[in-house]
Amino acid sequence: MKALVIDISKCNGCHNCQIACKDEHVGNDWTPYAKPQPIIGQFWNKVTDITRGTVPKVKVAYVHSICQHCDEAPCITACPQKAIYRRKDGIVIIDPEKCAGNRNCNDACPYEGVIYFNRDLNISQKCTFCAHLLDKGWKEPRCVDVCPTGALTFGDENDLGDLLSKAEPLLPESGTKPRVFYIGLPKRFIAGALYDPEKDECIQGAKVTVTDNETGEKRATLSDDFGDFWIDGLRVSTFSLRIEKEGRPAQEIQSVRTDRDVNLGDIELPRGP
């Protein structure tokens, strides 16, 4: 049974995976696996860039939308034509010859934007894990083959134990049992920079503790030689911060919401009297 692991911490955003999929499926007919994609508009493996933070505390994360080839795929049960089926290796295929364009699958799928509707051919289309190539002896789909950094790994789930243990599925609560797993999904960060306003110097070695007000969980870090602190991997929640440095009055910042990543900016930490 096949699985795909996407390690976002290794994704450089080159979009090779997105382009390779186009290269394979635009203008090429792989019936009975898949009919051609239209020239534009469909992205069976779609890369989206997310800009996190504000100047100068900014990072970019790249997330991938792709059919999850679920074990309990809602699209299979939703299809009135019974056009969607799951292979022995776990790959889910929409039979392009049986599909009548009902689009029940599009509605049933909880993963956004992975099933597309082709108006010209009147069929729904999505990723096939390049099953037509796998059946010819290829070891991995096009997107994995062209990834330069090893962010994408495809293979038998029994061989991927190590990676899978570090990965998480999307929407686990939906009960779909997807076969695509993610490492390094972006969470939230709280960042800032500490400085001495009198001397105009960065403050290194200040202890910054964030507390998740909802769970009580604490994380701490030390500011670096630029006075920067950057605590990542946080939930969407409300946090409070405590900043401590010997010889300076401690500072508290309350009610920091992490709906978006937070850059608290430059924070003065003056010396005590």
Place this chain on the structure above:
Amino acid sequence: MTDKADRNQGDGDEKRIVKGLGFVGIAADANTVEVDVKNGKIIRINPLHYDRKYQPEEFNPWKIEARGKAFEPSMKSLIPPLSLGYKNRVYSPNRILYPLKRVDWNPEGNRNTENRGKSGYVRISWDEASEIIVSELKRIKQTYGMEAVFSQSDGHAETKTVHAAHGCHRKLLRLLGGFTLQTRNTDSWEGWVWGAKHVWGMENLGQMVPVTNVVQDMSENTDLILFWGCDPETTPWGWSGQLASRACYWFTELGIESIYICPDLNYGAAVHADKWIPIRPNTDAALQLAIAYVWITENLYDKSYITTHAVGFDKFKEYVMGKEEGTPKTPEWAAVITGVPARTIKALARKWASKRTTIAHGNGGPFIRGPYSTEPARLEVLLLAMQGLGKPGRHQVKMIEWSIYQHHHRNPWPRPLFIPQLQAADRGWKYDDTPRQFIPKCLVHDAILNPPISWWGTTTLSRDPVEKQFVKSTYPVEGCPEIHMIWTDSPCLVTCWNDGNSILKAYRHPKIEFILAQHPWLENDCTFADIILPSNTKFETEDIGVDIFSGQFDAIFPEPKCIEPRGESKSDYEVVCTIAEKLGLLEEYTGGKSVEEWIKHGFDTSGAADHISYEKLKEKGYWMVPTDPNWKTHAPGMREFVNDPEKHPLNTPSGKIEFYSERLAKHFPDDKERPPVPHWVPHGESHQESLSHPRAEKYPLLVCSNHPKWRVHAQHDDMTWLREIPTCKVKGPDGYFYEPLWIHPSDADKRAIRSGDVVMIFNERGTVLAGARVSERIMPGTVYIDHGARYDPIVPAEIDRGGAINTICPHHVISKHATGQVASGFLVEVARANLEELMKKFSDAFKRPYSEAAGLCFERVLDKGERE
């Protein structure tokens, strides 16, 4: 993970053909791919799996080991999406499929040069085209002399050898009696060539050489890398592929810190930066001086190194401390200029001094293409010297152009046994073929509009040594005519060089009687030509290629044809053969060799013939050059200079690093823009592009424009699947795909601009439309737009819709005595465009045929009669 069995032959009559798909445009490449072809159609483009036909042991894979970890090359080529999606270009709706003639250009009567860029084209036959061309060449020769023909044949393109994309016409013109050459100023290395060479020599690019084994040395010894105006996730793509990306992850894995200094959170900074220091475009010299100030006042530099390996330090120190004009270059002084807080400057200076630091470049930033680029390029070397340049972990390294000019010492990776060479089979331009009359690319407009002109230097692609920078050149040369005909195979000046609008005005001048263009796609300067000949892509020809730039392994591969030529297109070489034949010069032009014979000649002289037979090579499809088993034994970088500067002197008058250049003092003692000691030059007689200049009241934003992300200069702008990516194009409310302009929320709010709005970028030189992308990836006060977008005039030479920012960049060269271009770090204002108003006023421009997939399309240049 390669499955050797079934990937071999694919499917019945499916063929797999190896091609080099880099975009440097010379006879050397990277990005080797395997193309699957069936029934005359390209099915897919794959990376080359090196171990498909060979056992890895046969090519001796290297391993870099450091700090208990190891880094190995991939067993496949690390191609970028530019290569992967290249079907888009081969089958582009913008391909030129047959010869075209401008409808109102009549060589027997009225040439209507003022209509270039406006009038449409009609189809003509190859026969008719070659007849006109031959007749024009003869007329020009008789009336003026052959030097009235101007050859534009340089720059980047698909990399081809026999069917070279650039320069094939030069030999033919020589056979006819000569030509005037457009010499390419050193656009990727400007500040290093015109500035840094005066500090540390380093022929021929002014960048550090040797860089032998620098990656190994960095892996062992570097603590901190400053990516200064460097985007390792962008610029290397067309030249080397994605090994640079892998290297950045490797450096992080080793615990090496990466700091990015640039106005934008570039694509490398986006995923690799431990810290981003935003800095206003082209103000880096002020930051560099302030760092020197901190080191001097806090005693944080390598004093003994300065004594033994440098000269002139005292004069530099005087300037930094303010003894020259009373302004000490303090962090507070620099903060106002650069936008970098003073405390950050201090922290950076102290960190740099306490860590073994290397500076990485991808050929970007103020060191090239900024006004006065000589100054930050020189200052960088001085700062590196103050920290013991060349000692373990301390280098200047490039993430691109590895093995350029086919030299081992320009490759920081483990070297191959030898570098395969194909120059002998290259039918295009040669390095050493500068005729007596030439015009630097950055002065073409002045040469046509305001002759005579003079400039400093005799450079052609920086092949000339630094001493030639003190030689004055002129145009026209005595005894030579002015130019009256242009033959271009690289028609992209308008969007790639300085002051594109002036270029267009020059092209329209009546003294330019005939413009002949040959190109695969109808874009940019083509639309100002009188006759356009269709050349084609490398998939449509047979050739031979080498991969020497990837950094992983070198390779050589025959390149069989994949598909039949589209329409009536011919290769650039075949185009010239056609004209040569009409002139009765075919035998002389081809040297009596067929294409196949030239390919074989390339193989015979490549160095590979000692290792594999031609038959075997054709059977296997490619051959991997083994790694040199002794690669580790060579001293890293500048280590020999460090250990014994007397025995291994630099190519400077003193043999050492020159903080003060006696040579500059001797030749140009009063040059305030490039003085003997590098300076901070906000503005001067050559450029007024600083926020401290009165122009900034009207144009308060600085444009940063670097090598594009989704193109190689002007190539790839029509690639359908790239254009769908939001950072590549912004789809406007009118359905047009605009070039993105990054603007900070604070600047956007002031101007009522939102993401997706069409905006105007403008200054006195003209207006360019773009699509706004409001983003935190650009610092306030600065806007970002890539260069190289296809020119799409609303009013030719005045208003452009395509986003060709180079049409409004500065006109003048770097500085009085530095003959390079300036295309970034200049003043503009940005405002929301009133599309309805523009559409009403310029309805023709907005109604041109448009392909949603590929943008500008072929039909739009056809004369109305042709379209029906």
